[in-house]
Amino acid sequence: MTATKPRTLFDKVWDAHVVEQLPDGTCVLYIDRHLVHEVTSPQAFEGLRLAGRRVRRPDGTIAVVDHNIPTNIDRSKPITEDESRIQVETLEQNVRDFGVPYFPVTDARQGIVHVIGPEQGISLPGFTIVCGDSHTSTHGALGALAFGIGTSEVEHVLATQTLLQKPAKNMLVRVDGTLGAGVTAKDIVLAIIGRIGTAGGTGHVIEFAGEAIRSLDMAGRLTVCNMSIEAGARAGMIAPDDVTFAYLRGRPFAPQGEAFDHAVAYWRSLASDAGAQYDTTVVLNAADIAPQVTWGTNPEAVLPITGVVPNPADETDEARRVQIERMLTYMGLTPGQKLTEIPVDVVFIGSCTNSRIEDMRAAAAVAKGRKVAPGVQALVVPGSGLIKAQAEAEGLDVIFREAGFEWRDAGCSMCLGMNPDKLTPGQRCASTSNRNFEGRQGPGGRTHLVSPAMAAAAAVTGHLADVRELV
Amino acid sequence: MQAFTKLTGIAAPLPIANVDTDKIIPARFLKTIKRTGLGVHLFDTLRYDEQGAERPDFVLNQEPYRRAEILIAHENFGCGSSREHAPWALLDFGIRCVIAPDFADIFHNNCFKNGILPVRLPREICDQLIEDAKLGANARVTVDLERQVVVRPNGEEISFSIDPFRRELMLGGLDDIGQTLQHAPAIDGFEAREKTEKPWMPAITAV
Helix, strand or coil: CCCCCCCCHHHHHHHCCEEEECCCCCEEEECCEEEECCCCCHHHHHHHHHHCCCCCCHHHEEEECCCCCCCCCCCCCCCCCHHHHHHHHHHHHHHHHHCCCEECCCCCCCECHHHHHHHCCCCCCCCEEEECCHHHHHHHHHCCEEEECCHHHHHHHHHHCEEEECCCEEEEEEEECCCCCCCCHHHHHHHHHHHHCCCCCCCEEEEEECHHHHCCCHHHHHHHHHHHHHHCCCEEECCCCHHHHHHHCCCCCCCCCHHHHHHHHHHHCCCCCCCCCCCEEEEEEHHHCCCEEECCCCCCCEEECCCECCCHHHCCCHHHHHHHHHHHHHHCCCCCCEHHHCECCEEEECCCCCCCHHHHHHHHHHHCCCCCCCCCEEEECCCEHHHHHHHHHCCHHHHHHHHCCEECCCCCHHHCCCCCCCCCCCCEEEECCCCCCCCCCCCCCEEEECCHHHHHHHHHHCECCCHHHCC | CCCCCEEEECEEEECCCCCEHHHHCCHHHCCCCCCCCCHHHCCHHHHECCCCCECCCCHHHCCCHHHCCEEEECCCECECCCCCHHHHHHHHHCCCEEEECCECHHHHHHHHCCCCEEEECCHHHHHHHHHHHCCHHHCCEEEECCCCEEECCCCCEEECCCCHHHHHHHHHCCCHHHHHHCCHHHHHHHHHHHHHHCCCCCCCCCC
16 A cells, blocks of 8 residues: 555544555554453463463453443452352452553442543544454544453453554445434444444444544543444544544543644644545435344344334345344334334343443433333443443433433443343343344343433333334 | 364254354353363253243254254354354354355354365355255265365365365464464564554553
8 A cells, every 4th residue: 555545534543553564465563552351262262372472562452341340239349159259260360460541340440341441541533443342443433443352362461562454445435414302323323324224334444534433522422433343344443633633632541731732733634635436335315314223133134213113024135034033022022013003121221332421421311200111120320430420420310310321330231241230031131232133131031222411202102112212 | 283184974954044153152151161062052041941942943953954064054154252162062062164146254264273164155056055064964975175176975165265265274274373473573573563653552461
């Protein structure tokens, strides 16, 4: 790639991290930040131990526990469930042995790895960021190239601070215009996945652009990039701008003072050049996007809340028809049923997709002065200890508790069914998380993905609801 | 990592699209700190009922597919979570090769790190191989990485393409950390250059 050719944001961040290019085009790609959690790291540290290797850059690495910690117990005491406790203790032993910086569960800065990276200023524009978790795509909202890796690659990064990679293709997703009232970043990204499909971004890095993306605050941008992986793209990116810089200024691990201004000068140069070429371009109009809700068992099975459950008989493609039938059976839904008439048992507000203070505020605005519908369990799980404290300082916890929501400690919680927060078979949940796969929130659990405001609307009405009728 | 050169074995048909890694290995089994022992939970929800009894209609609960070494599926295999427990579970069960029209990126990568060969073939050919696989033990499929061909039970050869660098690592069973560490001087040089060119770059210290 020559320097004179117009380049995309992805091209620029990629080019800036190529240590060496091998004859077949594979690159040794330098990694600036490596985020580590308890679930996908034990075997990687064990590999280092067996090979007698050290962590090359502890000062580019941060560890935290999030996936399997309970969210409703006294955190000064050990976890009672053996396997989870062993995994946490293993991480604690590994960070001690290898000198890796770590936020333990008792630290206010502990939280979901994809929440605390941006919150602490550990994730920065122009960085390459990896983590053994597919939702690492989140950090791309800052203008970083951030993607999930497997445990073998975690070990590779710990040992070498690099990865062997080939460049991805460039996809531009432009969302023009302005969003209607009650429509959020979550609805944008669900609508995008509905358009391009769960494999639509495979092999690509998506750059999100356009007026509607530009107008989002940082929390909204993080939500959009978070779900890039649900469209098959390993990474999503948004060019850093004044919103990004204002968000990062003063964050503990960001450059401080004059250094910050130097950094901003560099970060401004990262935006895609005029005339940069994309392999694929998709354009959506924000005004066409209504609040979204998934009805099936993958994120592309999504519709506006004003819609009805699809009828497989209308599907001409045989494989697709069978798939819809299977989804409806699993989800316990009837073709033609209005989405707003689907009752829910559980509401989950949290996860790396939607657990930031802005998400808490959006949900609280709907919950305020209302009550959780009888028979519905509703959880609010802030993304970090600091978000929890901020929400409490704003009185949001009181609003939630008075409405009948449970107010929990930070963690991945009901997003993935590997800690005590999970659905029981047949339970139906309106969830602000990112995956509605069969069994994702617990075996037999049924997930409808929605925005925080839509989740709160479901909690107070007892069924999937159009939040625009409540605000 | 065990090298992959040529494999002849029983192929299990799994004609499902979008097989996600939660389906391959649900999150509740990710609490292990080892790589081994996950095979018993491979496709747990599809394989066992609520009481833990085998579902007789699931392919891997049937003979001869309990001994399958090859899996043939539909589009977007391995989507979702980055969990390497998915290829570990496949490997622990005995699967060394997955054939599908396409794979999700992270899963695709993870396979190569564990000596599992992901082979991309067009949907029509996968469907043909699925029909072959349904014939069971008398219809063994061969996957030859050296010659880059899949051989159907009737002897027909279907060629597939694969990244040459990854092919070489697979054929040799090579540890790619060792490969990368040969570039250590270049990595040192890169870090030194960054320090000069981006003096503002912070480090994670004094947590």
